[in-house]
Amino acid sequence: MKNSQEQLFQILSHPDFLAMKGLANEVPIFIQTYHTGDEDKMEQTVAAIIARLRKEGISVAVVDLLDMVIDLLSSAGRLDRAIESESAMSKRKMLEMLNNVADPKTRLIPRLSQIIGAPDIKVSLIKGVGHVYPFLRTHTILESLQPAMMKHPVVMFFPGEYTHEESGASQLRLFGPLIDPPQSHRFTKPYYRAFNLDHYRINQ
Numbered sequence: 001m002k003n004s005q006e007q008l009f010q011i012l013s014h015p016d017f018l019a020m021k022g023l024a025n026e027v028p029i030f031i032q033t034y035h036t037g038d039e040d041k042m043e044q045t046v047a048a049i050i051a052r053l054r055k056e057g058i059s060v061a062v063v064d065l066l067d068m069v070i071d072l073l074s075s076a077g078r079l080d081r082a083i084e085s086e087s088a089m090s091k092r093k094m095l096e097m098l099n100n101v102a103d104p105k106t107r108l109i110p111r112l113s114q115i116i117g118a119p120d121i122k123v124s125l126i127k128g129v130g131h132v133y134p135f136l137r138t139h140t141i142l143e144s145l146q147p148a149m150m151k152h153p154v155v156m157f158f159p160g161e162y163t164h165e166e167s168g169a170s171q172l173r174l175f176g177p178l179i180d181p182p183q184s185h186r187f188t189k190p191y192y193r194a195f196n197l198d199h200y201r202i203n204q
Contacts, residue, residue, distance in 0.1 A: 001034035002198040005045045008032070009052050012155070014202050018058070018122050020153060023195075028153040029142060032197040036130070036159045036175050046127060046157065053123070061121045065128035065136060068108055095135060104136050109144040116154060123153050130159040130175065138172055142194055155197060162196050 003011070011017055020028045034042045046062075053060050116124040129138055138158065145154065161173040 001032065001038060001042065001045070003032065005048055008045065008197075009049050011197065011200060011202060012049060012123055012153075013053055013056055013058060016202060017153060017200075026195075027145065027150050029145060029150070029194040030153060030155045030197040030200065031158050031162045031172070031194045032155055033158050033160060033162050039130070039159065042127070042157055042159075046125060050125070058122045059120045061116050061118060061124040063112055063115055063124065063126045063128075065108075065126065065141075066131040067128065068111055069132055069135070072107055072111070104140050105144065108136060109141065112141070113145070117151070119151075121152055123155065126154065126156040129156065133174060138174065156194070162194075162198075 016022070050060050050062060126141070138156070141156070158172065160175050163171050163173070
């Protein structure tokens with residue numbers, strides 16, 4: 001994570017960022033990358049920033065994707081079965097079961113949209129991306145968040161790399177070099193418009 005905790009707080013609390021100034025017609029979705037080995041540090045950083053934002057009177061929606069999956073399984077009465085069957089069930093069967101109960105597009109995305117769509121929220125933070133892979137993939141989330149939903153900035157904490165190429169394509173590489181390039185997520189510019197928060201600068 002190139003941005004320090006203080007830098008992130010200064011960005012997320014700045015009136016221009018919260019007002020989405022300078023984005024033209026682009027959706028206000030931001031990616032904050034961090035090294036896979038810094039998961040605990042990221043959690044501490046996010047918790048500290050949330051506390052500071054709320055102390056400043058800035059309403060924050062926090063979405064942990066793993067918690068969302070667990071909540072859906074629990075409400076459907078399938079959580080205990082999923083835990084008991086995990087060691088004996090193949091990955092394919094496990095994914096089928098998860099899709100039946102907590103399908104990303106019909107259940108998880110609508111729930112996510114409901115949380116971040118609350119009228120009093122000023123900024124939303126999404127974490128847990130690595131914990132739900134490969135059941136819920138980053139591009140599914142980002143492609144499902146429609147511009148009409150975006151009433152405030154949404155920041156996703158991503159354990160990996162986010163690069164841009166001269167061709168205009170952008171690439172999210174979950175877990176960085178730990179996953180081979182064919183398994184990474186590549187998007188062309190018309191379909192993928194998230195901003196890299198490491199490159200975001202506030203005008204003084």
